[in-house]
Amino acid sequence: MDERKSSIRIICAGGREIQLKCPICGCEEFYDRKTLLNTAGMTYLGLDWANDEATNYVCRDCSYIFWFENAREKLEKPRDPLKELEADYTALSEKRLRKIIDSDNYNDTAKKAARNVLSKRRHEI
Numbered sequence: 445m446d447e448r449k450s451s452i453r454i455i456c457a458g459g460r461e462i463q464l465k466c467p468i469c470g471c472e473e474f475y476d477r478k479t480l481l482n483t484a485g486m487t488y489l490g491l492d493w494a495n496d497e498a499t500n501y502v503c504r505d506c507s508y509i510f511w512f513e514n515a516r517e518k519l520e521k522p523r524d525p526l527k528e529l530e531a532d533y534t535a536l537s538e539k540r541l542r543k544i545i546d547s548d549n550y551n552d553t554a555k556k557a558a559r560n561v562l563s564k565r566r567h568e569i
């Protein structure tokens with residue numbers, strides 16, 4: 445595997461899928477590498493509790509480094525367009541979702557996804 449291959453990275457965290465974006469330059473492509481956490485320097489600093497690997501994601505453009513002790517990267521793009529849309533719509537307001545459902549500009553899958561998100565939200569309240 446080419447460690448220097450930059451691509452869009454999606455991390456699973458707290459039940460969500462979050463696309464990494466560089467906080468410095470805004471670039472959305474990263475390459476990954478593993479780094480041992482129990483280096484001599486870390487031990488010296490009293491951080492030798494973490495004797496395993498970290499995953500780094502390095503920004504393609506400015507080389508800013510993200511550190512994850514247990515990164516759970518989503519490697520495949522979602523294949524289910526309904527699930528994908530539901531994930532996209534989760535952040536939308538109820539008003540926006542109703543607009544999607546009522547609008548003629550959206551296909552049936554989009555409307556179904558909006559309906560699912562709305563009904564899920566009702567169950568949470």
Ligand SMILES: [Zn+2]
Binds near residue numbers: 466469470505
């Ligand atoms: Zn960057």
